[in-house]
Amino acid sequence: MIRRALIVVLLIAAAAPLMLAMSQLPPHGSSETPPYTHISPYYLEHGAEEAGAENIVTDVILNYRGFDTQHEVTVIFTSMAAVLAVLLLDPPGRQRAVQVQQPVPVSTVVRFIVRVLAPFIALFAIYVILNGHVTPGGGFQGGTIIGALVIALSLVMSKEDADALLPRKAEHLLQAAAPIAFFVVGLAGLFAWGEYLYFPRDEELRWLSTLMLIIIEIGIGVGGACVLIRIFRAMRAD
Amino acid sequence: MLEALWQNLDYAASVVLFCIGLYTVITKSNLIKKFMGLNIMETSVFAFIVALGVVDGGDAPIMGAGAEPPFINPLPQALILTGIVVAVSTTALALSLIIRIWKQTGTIEADELRELE
Numbered sequence: 001m002i003r004r005a006l007i008v009v010l011l012i013a014a015a016a017p018l019m020l021a022m023s024q025l026p027p028h029g030s031s032e033t034p035p036y037t038h039i040s041p042y043y044l045e046h047g048a049e050e051a052g053a054e055n056i057v058t059d060v061i062l063n064y065r066g067f068d069t070q071h072e073v074t075v076i077f078t079s080m081a082a083v084l085a086v087l088l089l090d091p092p093g094r095q096r097a098v099q100v101q102q103p104v105p106v107s108t109v110v111r112f113i114v115r116v117l118a119p120f121i122a123l124f125a126i127y128v129i130l131n132g133h134v135t136p137g138g139g140f141q142g143g144t145i146i147g148a149l150v151i152a153l154s155l156v157m158s159k160e161d162a163d164a165l166l167p168r169k170a171e172h173l174l175q176a177a178a179p180i181a182f183f184v185v186g187l188a189g190l191f192a193w194g195e196y197l198y199f200p201r202d203e204e205l206r207w208l209s210t211l212m213l214i215i216i217e218i219g220i221g222v223g224g225a226c227v228l229i230r231i232f233r234a235m236r237a238d
Numbered sequence: 239m240l241e242a243l244w245q246n247l248d249y250a251a252s253v254v255l256f257c258i259g260l261y262t263v264i265t266k267s268n269l270i271k272k273f274m275g276l277n278i279m280e281t282s283v284f285a286f287i288v289a290l291g292v293v294d295g296g297d298a299p300i301m302g303a304g305a306e307p308p309f310i311n312p313l314p315q316a317l318i319l320t321g322i323v324v325a326v327s328t329t330a331l332a333l334s335l336i337i338r339i340w341k342q343t344g345t346i347e348a349d350e351l352r353e354l355e
Contacts, residue, residue, distance in 0.1 A: 007264060015257050022249040023242040029294035031308060036293065040311045047312075048301035056299035056309070060316040072320050079327030083334040090341075134302060140323060231330045235337060 050201050052209030053133035061138075062213050066197045070186070073178035073220060080175065080227045087234045111156040121149045129221040133213050139178070139220025146221065147228030154232070166229055174226040181219020185212045248289040255282035267348040269336050273329070280325045287314045287321075 026033045043056055043064070051059035061069050125145035132138030154162035166174075182197070189198035189212075199209040243250050259282060262275025291311035299312040340346050343354055 007261065010264070011257050011261055014260060015253055018253045018256070019243060019250060020239070022246050022253055023239045025246055025249060025290075027242075027245045028248050028289065029292050029296075031293045031296075033290070033311075035291075035313060036311050040313055043312055044299060044307070044309050054300055054302040056301065056312040057315045057319070060312055061319055065316065068320065072323055075324055076327050079331050082331050086331070086334045086338050135300065136298065140319060231334075235334060 049203070049206075051213075052199060052206055053213050055133055055135065055138075057136075058133050058138055058213065058217075062216055063199050063209070066182075066186075066199075069220075070179070070182040070197070073182065073223065076224060076227050077176060077179055080230055083231050084234055087237070106156050114152050114156045118149060118153060121145060125149065125221075129217055130214065132217045133210060139217040140224055142217075143221040143224030144228065146225035147232075150225065150229050151232045154229075166226065171226055171230060174222055175230055176223065177226065178220045178223030181216050181223070185216055188212070248292075249286060252282045252286035252289065255279075255285065258282075267350075269339065269346045269348060270333075272348070273332050273336070276332075277325070277329060280321075284318045284321055284325075288318050290314055 031037075043060060047056045047059040047064075048054050051063040053059050053063070125142045127142075128137035128145060129139055129142030132142070150162075150165055153165060157165075186197040190196045192198075193200065199212060200206075201209075256279050259275045259278030259280075262278060263272050266272055266275065291314035293308050293310045296308045296310035297305065299309040299315075336346055339351070343351060345351060345354075
């Protein structure tokens with residue numbers, strides 16, 4: 001009882017200053033806020049011509065803030081490495097015997113629906129990745145869809161079939177696709193214009209920077225999907 | 239203050255969501271549930287920052303044929319995309335640690351784990 005009262009007091013103590021701060025912010029939907037009047041006008045006015053993509057969010061994350069995103073994909077890669085280190089490196093003799101339960105058989109309906117929907121989901125994922133520069137979407141979103149699709153398929157398929165979806169040998173290389181794509185595009189900028197991750201800004205070369213953005217998007221999509229699949233496989237212990 | 243809060247109802251909603259997450263983190267003893275609470279807190283922060291970028295009557299910041307100002311602020315969305323990816327990474331790492339704890343001790347209840355020591 002006292003514990004419960006304490007929790008309520010704590011929650012109110014946490015919420016009250018936050019609510020006070022929220023009430024003093026500029027009204028929701030206002031176009032007078034400093035970030036909107038000082039920073040984003042430049043991106044909104046020049047982004048589409050200068051950065052190579054009509055989707056300004058893509059411009060910001062891949063072009064203007066390219067370094068940030070490069071290190072972000074390294075973060076996903078590192079987290080996968082950490083997951084593998086935690087799960088696969090078992091110290092001998094310290095394991096408690098955990099009873100292994102029989103896997104529950106997958107229902108026919110689930111199996112049928114996943115198999116019927118799979119090609120459409122894959123098509124949608126590819127569309128999202130390749131059109132990230134003109135429509136909402138991009139590498140991260142499409143990669144997550146591919147990863148989720150393969151995870152769903154490996155739940156309903158036999159282990160051998162599921163492994164064939166992404167062979168071990170290809171997996172090792174593809175996991176690093178996102179950092180590699182960034183590196184390749186960055187080095188191309190270094191050799192052609194003398195700056196790492198440089199995107200050409202001229203009107204004639206706009207197709208080139210769009211192409212560079214698409215290469216990075218594909219890299220992020222493939223790499224993100226493979227990292228998700230690897231994490232899933234490590235957690236399933238195979 | 240209440241009137242201003244009513245105007246900023248979206249922000250207030252994210253505070254409520256944050257408190258739900260906090261409540262889950264303190265009261266539940268199952269580690270997976272604790273981490274779900276942490277994820278709810280993360281989501282509330284993401285929702286708050288994306289809501290900050292909304293402009294009344296604004297369109298998605300995608301140029302091209304038929305795009306007309308005002309556009310909403312693209313910066314919070316770009317920031318939160320980064321945030322979501324980092325959240326996924328931490329979630330994966332935390333879940334794998336939980337699996338490891340379960341393998342070694344056979345339990346993922348925080349109070350039972352405390353007794354094990």
